[in-house]
Amino acid sequence: MKTPKELLDELLKFIEKLAGKEGVMVFKELMKYDGVTEEQIADDLGMKVNDVRKVLYKFEEYGLVKSYKEKEDENNQIYYLWRIERDTLNQSLLLLKKEVLKKLEEKLEDEENEVYFYCPKDFTRLRYSEAMLYDFTCPKCGTPLEMDEDNLSKVILKKYVNKLKEEIENEEKSL
Ligand SMILES: [Zn+2]
Structure with a gap:
């Protein structure tokens, strides 16, 4: 079994391959919270909300994060909180690796042609x-x-x- 630290290092390496440096920043920001809004992440990192959202959707595709609907009491505004799916990170890493492998194989094929x-x-x-x-x-x-x-x-x-x-x-x- 991998230690949590080894798993995280490996995960961040693949996140960078998939979503770049911004992806790594967003993921690290998510780690600080147990549920955070897109706006909060964008604010903290000085990124555009749209760019944060793009990264989050990519993460969601790989089961790295989940969004939860929350309701604000006072003005009934609904907003979403994003949270890392800690229980399934192992499987997510496997999915990420498969994706990276697929891309590399395509690249290799190009090179060979x-x-x-x-x-x-x-x-x-x-x-x-x-x-x-x-x-x-x-x-x-x-x-x-x-x-x-x-x-x-x-x-x-x-x-x-x-x-x-x-x-x-x-x-x-x-x-
Ligand atoms: Zn020459």
């Missing part, structure tokens, strides 16, 4: 369509370009995708 060329002298790197424009010679020094068959970013991406797949499999077994 794209052929790159490089200059063996100064390592200028060009896509196939660009290389064609320059008659497969380097636009900087004129050296004939060579095909880049297994570029580094693809290798790193592949490793990360495999690691993530393994993690997801292990976690599904332990749920």
Whole structure:
């Protein structure tokens, strides 16, 4: 089992991948309350309410948060409180990982469909369509370009995708 601290660190890492730095800010703000309005979060963080709402809806999609309808007594105004779903964070993390995995696999597929060329002298790197424009010679020094068959970013991406797949499999077994 993961400690709550490990779980949180991991969760914040994936939240950043999914909703950016603003997503992390909003999530940390939610952690301070046991129910808070969109307006309050926007106020605290100096963000637009609309931007806060977008992040919250994204969180809701992954079961990270829930909204509760509350009624104000004096002027009968109804407003919503948002709260982190602490009980289901483990499952939410799994969902987030699957989403990130899907995006990475798509990226990897794009990379695999794209052929790159490089200059063996100064390592200028060009896509196939660009290389064609320059008659497969380097636009900087004129050296004939060579095909880049297994570029580094693809290798790193592949490793990360495999690691993530393994993690997801292990976690599904332990749920
Ligand atoms: Zn060159």
